[in-house]
Amino acid sequence: MKNIEELIKTGKATIVDVRTPAEFMGGHVAGSLNIPLQEIPDRLDELKKMENIVLCCASGNRSSQATIYLKRNGIECENGGSWMEVNCYC
Numbered sequence: 001m002k003n004i005e006e007l008i009k010t011g012k013a014t015i016v017d018v019r020t021p022a023e024f025m026g027g028h029v030a031g032s033l034n035i036p037l038q039e040i041p042d043r044l045d046e047l048k049k050m051e052n053i054v055l056c057c058a059s060g061n062r063s064s065q066a067t068i069y070l071k072r073n074g075i076e077c078e079n080g081g082s083w084m085e086v087n088c089y090c
Contacts, residue, residue, distance in 0.1 A: 004078050007052050008089035014050045017083055018057045018066045029056065029087045037062045044073055053077035056086045 007013035015032035017024055024034040035043055037057070047053065047070060055063035055070075060081035067079040080086040 004054055004080055004086075005089045007054065008080075008086060013052045013054045015080070015086060016047070016050075016053055016055050016066075016077075018055055018062045019083070023058065027083075029083055029090060032056070032083070032086075037066055040066050040069060044070075044075070047075055047077075054080040054086065056080040056083040058082060060085075 004013070008015070015029050017028050017032045017034050018037040018040065019034070020036055021034060028034065035047070040047070053070070053075065055066045055077055057063040060079060063079045063081065067077055070077045
């Protein structure tokens with residue numbers, strides 16, 4: 001996968017926020033999708049159709065867990081860390 005910052009700046013990244021819906025409603029990256037961490041296993045088919053996935057959360061911990069899980073299931077993705085960090089690239 002290309003550089004995360006470049007993908008986000010060019011609008012080519014699919015940003016997936018793995019925080020809870022309540023956290024997501026409190027602020028998120030414009031255009032990002034909210035798929036809470038606990039829903040990731042049930043939504044693998046949906047995620048397999050996405051390209052240039054960049055995962056984010058509050059601190060980078062949950063998005064790291066999601067990244068490891070998705071990569072183990074053959075889905076190319078990167079951990080963007082905190083949604084606020086990812087938002088800086090927009």
